[in-house]
Amino acid sequence: MLSTLAPASSPPVVAAPAPLLQVRDLRVHFHTREGVVRAVDGVDYHVNPAETLGIVGESGSGKTVSSLATLRLVPPPARMAGGQILFEGQDLLAKKPAEMAALRGRRIAMIFQNPATSLNPIYSIGAQLGEILMWHEKASRAEADARVVELLGLVGISDPGARLRQFPHELSGGMKQRVGIARALLCNPSLVLADEPTTALDVTIQAQILELLADLQKRFRMSMVLVTHDMGVVARMASRITVMYAGRVCESADAATIFNAPRHPYTRALLESMPRIDHSYTGAARRPLPTIAGRPPNLLNPPPGCRFHDRCPEAAPECRRLLPLETPVGPGHTVSCLKRGSEGIAA
Amino acid sequence: MSALLEVDGLSKYYPVLERRLFRASKQTEIRAVDGVSFSVAEGETLGLVGESGCGKTTTARSILNLVEPSDGAVRFQGEDIVPVFRGGDRARILAIRRSLQYVFQDPYLSLNPRWTIGETLKEPLRVHRPEAPETWDARIGELLRMVGLEPHHAWRYPHEFSGGQRQRVGIARALAIEPRLLILDEPVSSLDVSVRAQILNLLAELQDRLGLAYLYISHDLSSVRYISTHVAVMYLGKLVEIGPVDDIFTRPRHHYTRALLSAIPVPSPGAAQDRIVLQGEVPSAMRRPTGCPFHPRCAAALPVCAQSEPLLMPPSAPHRAACHNPL
Numbered sequence: 001m002l003s004t005l006a007p008a009s010s011p012p013v014v015a016a017p018a019p020l021l022q023v024r025d026l027r028v029h030f031h032t033r034e035g036v037v038r039a040v041d042g043v044d045y046h047v048n049p050a051e052t053l054g055i056v057g058e059s060g061s062g063k064t065v066s067s068l069a070t071l072r073l074v075p076p077p078a079r080m081a082g083g084q085i086l087f088e089g090q091d092l093l094a095k096k097p098a099e100m101a102a103l104r105g106r107r108i109a110m111i112f113q114n115p116a117t118s119l120n121p122i123y124s125i126g127a128q129l130g131e132i133l134m135w136h137e138k139a140s141r142a143e144a145d146a147r148v149v150e151l152l153g154l155v156g157i158s159d160p161g162a163r164l165r166q167f168p169h170e171l172s173g174g175m176k177q178r179v180g181i182a183r184a185l186l187c188n189p190s191l192v193l194a195d196e197p198t199t200a201l202d203v204t205i206q207a208q209i210l211e212l213l214a215d216l217q218k219r220f221r222m223s224m225v226l227v228t229h230d231m232g233v234v235a236r237m238a239s240r241i242t243v244m245y246a247g248r249v250c251e252s253a254d255a256a257t258i259f260n261a262p263r264h265p266y267t268r269a270l271l272e273s274m275p276r277i278d279h280s281y282t283g284a285a286r287r288p289l290p291t292i293a294g295r296p297p298n299l300l301n302p303p304p305g306c307r308f309h310d311r312c313p314e315a316a317p318e319c320r321r322l323l324p325l326e327t328p329v330g331p332g333h334t335v336s337c338l339k340r341g342s343e344g345i346a347a
Numbered sequence: 348m349s350a351l352l353e354v355d356g357l358s359k360y361y362p363v364l365e366r367r368l369f370r371a372s373k374q375t376e377i378r379a380v381d382g383v384s385f386s387v388a389e390g391e392t393l394g395l396v397g398e399s400g401c402g403k404t405t406t407a408r409s410i411l412n413l414v415e416p417s418d419g420a421v422r423f424q425g426e427d428i429v430p431v432f433r434g435g436d437r438a439r440i441l442a443i444r445r446s447l448q449y450v451f452q453d454p455y456l457s458l459n460p461r462w463t464i465g466e467t468l469k470e471p472l473r474v475h476r477p478e479a480p481e482t483w484d485a486r487i488g489e490l491l492r493m494v495g496l497e498p499h500h501a502w503r504y505p506h507e508f509s510g511g512q513r514q515r516v517g518i519a520r521a522l523a524i525e526p527r528l529l530i531l532d533e534p535v536s537s538l539d540v541s542v543r544a545q546i547l548n549l550l551a552e553l554q555d556r557l558g559l560a561y562l563y564i565s566h567d568l569s570s571v572r573y574i575s576t577h578v579a580v581m582y583l584g585k586l587v588e589i590g591p592v593d594d595i596f597t598r599p600r601h602h603y604t605r606a607l608l609s610a611i612p613v614p615s616p617g618a619a620q621d622r623i624v625l626q627g628e629v630p631s632a633m634r635r636p637t638g639c640p641f642h643p644r645c646a647a648a649l650p651v652c653a654q655s656e657p658l659l660m661p662p663s664a665p666h667r668a669a670c671h672n673p674l
Contacts, residue, residue, distance in 0.1 A: 058539040172628055202398040203566065204625045207610035211624050229540060232612030255616040273544035275573035277611050280593050282576065288548040289573065292541040295509050 018089070019046035020223045021070065021191055026083035028065050028074055037299045039065045039078065041247040044326055047191065050221040054238030054255070056228060056270075060296055062247040063227045067193045070225070071108060072100050087191070106136045109184035113196040115176035119168040125152075125179055126164030132186050151182040156212060174205035178212070185216065192217075195227045210236060231274060235259060240332070243267050246297050246307035249326060253333035263335045265312050266292075306338065314339050322346060350386035350422075351560050352410070352447075352528055357383045357419035359405050363633065377632045379405045381584040382419070384659075387528065387577075392554065392561040394575030394592065396568060396607070398629060402584040403564045407530045410562070411449055423447060423528075445475050448521035452533040454513030458505040464491075464516050465501030471523040490519040495549060511542035515549065522553070528560040535570055547573055568611050572596055580604045583632060583640040586659065590666030600668035603641045639671065647672045 028040040040062040047053045057063045068074050070085055072092060085092040087108065092100065104110075112118035120128050129151070130144035139147065145164060152160035155178040168176055177197065184192050197213065198206040214237060217224050226237050234241055234255065241258040243250045243266065251264040262268050272290040275281065294311045297303050303310055309319040322344025324336040338344050359380040365373045380402040387393045395403045409416040412432035420427045423443060431439050451457035458467055468487045476482070488498035494515040505513055514534060521529055531550070535543040547570055553559060565571050571578060572592060579589040580601065588601040599605045606623045627644050630636060636643050642652035651671050659667040 058541060174628055202629075203568075203610045204398060204606060205628065207612075207622065207624045208626075210612070211622075230612070231540075231614040235614045235616045236612040238616075259614060259616055270540060271614065273541055274614065275544070275547065275569045276614070277569040277572050277596065277608070278613055279572070280596075281573045282591075282593055286551065288551065289544040291544040291548060295511065295542065296539075 020049045020088065021047040021225070022084075022086040023066070023070070024084040024086070026066055026069060026085065027081035028062075028069050028078050029081040030078045032077055032300075035300050038247050038302060039299060040069065041299075041302070043083075043244070043247070043249050045242045045249060045252060047223045047225055048240075049190075049223055050217075051239045052217060052224040052226055052237050054226045054228065054234030054241040055244060056231060056234050056241060057244035058229060058296060060246070060299065061244040063244050064195055066244075067110075067195055067225055067227050070191075070193060071104055071110060073104075073110075102136070105132050105184075105189075106187040107189055108191045108193065109187070109189040111177075111180050111184045111192060111194040111197045114200050115173060115180045116168075116200070118180055119176060121168050124165050124167055125171075129179070129183050129186060132183065136187050147186065148182070151185055152179070154185070154216070155179075155182045156208075157182070173201055174208060177201060177205075177209055181209075181212065181216070185220070185222075188220065189222065191223045191225070193225045193227070196229070197226070198233065199228070199230070206233075213237065231259075231271065243270070246302060247299055248307050249334075249336060250308070251333075251335045251337075252326075253330070257330070257333055263329055263333070263340050264337050265314050265339070266308050269311075269313070305344075306336075318344065349388065351389045351424060352562070353386040353420075353422040354406070354410065355384050355420040355422065357406060357409055357421060358417050359402075359409050359414060360417045365633070375633065378584045378635065379632065380409060380416075383581070383584075383586045384419075385579050385586065385589055387560050387562055389527070389560055390554065390558050391576045392563050392574050394571035394578040395562060395564045395581065396566060396571055396578060397581035398566060398607075400583075400629060400632065401581040403581050404532055406581070407449070407532055407562060407564050410530065411444070411447055413449070441475060445524045446527045447530065448524070448526040448528075449530045450514075450517050450521045450532065450534050453537055454510055454517050455505075455537070457517055458513055460505050462504075463501060464503055464505070464508075467505075467516065468501065468520055468523055471520060475524040486523065490523055493522065493553070494519045495545075509542070510538050511545060514538065514546055518546075518549065518553070522557075525557075526559070528562065530562045530564070532564045533566070534563075536565065536567060543570065550574060568596075568608065580607065583629065583635055585640055585669065587641065587670070588666075588668040589659065590668075594666045598666075598674075600666070600673040601641075601670045602645050602647050602672075602674065604668070605674060639669070647674075 023045050026040055026043045030037040030039055043066050055063045065074060080093055126145055126148055129148045133139040133144040133147055149160045152163055157163055157178055198209050228234055238255050240254050242252040245266050250266045269292045273292055275289060292311050297307060305321045306319045306324050309315040319338055322338060324338045324342035324344050326334045326336045327342040329335050329340055336342050357380055360376040360378050362376050365375050383406055397403050408414045410421050416429055421429050428443050465487055468490055469483055472483045487501050491498050491500055496515055535546050563574050575592045578592050578595040580587050582603050588604045599608060606625045609623045625644050638654050639652045639657050642648040649672050657669040657671045659669045
């Protein structure tokens with residue numbers, strides 16, 4: 001099935017300059033009554049300037065927590081248990097809370113999944129967006145309003161001047177998400193984190209929002225981290241992709257490689273298990289979809305060795321014992337799998 | 348093949364009071380479902396697709412009288428079941444419900460958290476097979492095996508199961524009394540990708556084994572392509588296109604169907620997908636456009652589209668589209 005995918009069209013990844021964001025060995029643990037849940041357990045990825053990195057994985061893979069950790073917004077039972085997050089060369093985990101507050105929304109901004117809950121229902125659009133500018137850039141009310149109107153127009157909201165006085169409940173879901181995007185771009189951030197930005201939207205509205213995001217990303221040469229479970233969305237948007245499973249990174253590569261020549265058994269299984277809108281399944285073509293047996297492990301007690309070994313068709317005895325480390329297998333392509341030559345550590 | 352279920356001109360209107368400033372309120376109605384007709388043959392799957400608010404769930408619920416249809420007929424094996432539900436004859440209603448069962452979208456909400464799985468599965472047997480209680484336990488074990496669970500799971504509670512397993516329980520409950528047709532309302536939408544394939548395989552296998560017909564409702568078009576033999580597309584309460592699955596996906600005739608299909612991101616980077624990004628949003632059902640409901644967003648709209656409502660054409664063909672200017 002993989003051979004029928006479209007040929008690679010994105011250019012090969014060239015050795016980029018210094019990455020804008022470099023996440024190294026990030027660990028976020030949730031201290032619950034039952035024990036320590038290792039939601040993110042040694043994750044590495046990087047984002048180059050002006051590129052979109054897609055982070056894909058199923059629920060519980062740690063993709064959302066690792067992106068929230070970039071802004072140090074992980075909720076209380078969670079603790080940063082280790083690692084480094086280098087943004088423009090500085091470790092965000094070493095910053096003081098006030099220094100982080102100055103970065104959030106200004107240099108690094110976030111677009112949230114659910115536009116209905118990420119806007120404050122009791123403030124007008126103008127008030128809640130303007131506040132960001134008044135706080136970060138010490139703008140006056142009038143300057144803030146002018147900038148908000150400009151951004152609302154940019155994200156395709158008609159009659160932006162009148163929207164300043166409207167409240168979130170007066171807007172449709174797609175409109176609210178456009179406001180969410182405008183809010184993220186107010187201070188010209190160099191990095192935008194988008195967590196499932198279109199999951200709550202209908203497909204035709206999703207298409208509008210994705211087109212808008214791709215256009216803005218190109219226009220402002222921003223870097224973007226797009227967190228999603230939808231392989232179709234990353235195929236459209238991302239230049240590079242990191243696949244996560246059970247709090248660890250399985251595989252990272254440019255988008256064409258992930259889809260056309262994936263090496264990690266989980267990436268392969270994930271792609272093969274999706275029914276495809278461009279395949280016929282009638283008559284003789286109707287046969288069972290390849291599935292991944294079992295279900296993701298409980299991270300309270302992750303299995304020893306490779307997190308995927310008990311669902312992996314290729315698992316060998318050493319996979320039960322050794323945790324694979326990320327290993328380069330091609331230009332810009334890393335895989336964590338003992339069967340692909342990764343080194344393993346006893347864990 | 349003969350039609351097992353025939354839906355004919357099904358409509359559901361909700362009365363609403365439109366409050367207006369300085370003027371008397373106006374009594375209007377929302378046409379959630381407006382004159383929808385389709386049929387499902389034995390052993391086949393009709394995929395019912397559309398965006399949120401298009402009326403697909405209301406259509407499904409009207410079939411089982413979970414909401415009372417305002418107009419139209421629902422014929423099951425040739426008999427109009429709308430008057431049966433209205434008449435309130437319990438024995439006859441139960442007989443219909445034995446053949447038509449519903450699987451709900453959210454397996455977290457549709458199972459009683461205080462009942463064991465065994466009790467949940469016993470409920471339909473208690474209602475529909477009261478004469479033979481000694482057979483219930485064996486049937487529960489059989490059902491659990493049928494959906495890929497183990498008989499000992501009957502003693503567990505819903506919270507002990509994952510989403511995929513709960514959906515298996517939901518399917519087992521619907522199968523308990525050997526229905527002929529299952530209405531599946533977004534059965535895989537709340538599940539993860541790797542689990543989704545397992546449930547789709549289960550549905551396909553059960554259909555082959557038990558000869559079930561499905562009405563499969565979803566906004567996830569890739570799963571619709573996998574499971575369906577026929578597809579019906581809804582927009583603002585209207586059926587806009589219906590036909591065999593491969594025809595709909597490869598040669599759509601309605602502009603909305605084409606836009607809907609092209610909006611799905613295909614998991615191939617750089618795929619030459621000629622994307623049609625629809626402008627604007629689905630209008631409110633209270634302010635439904637005149638003529639073709641899709642005309643304000645349609646790139647191929649003609650003057651006639653704003654005036655007269657297109658019918659599904661050609662009338663008796665398997666593949667029909669309601670469009671004045673079809674593709």
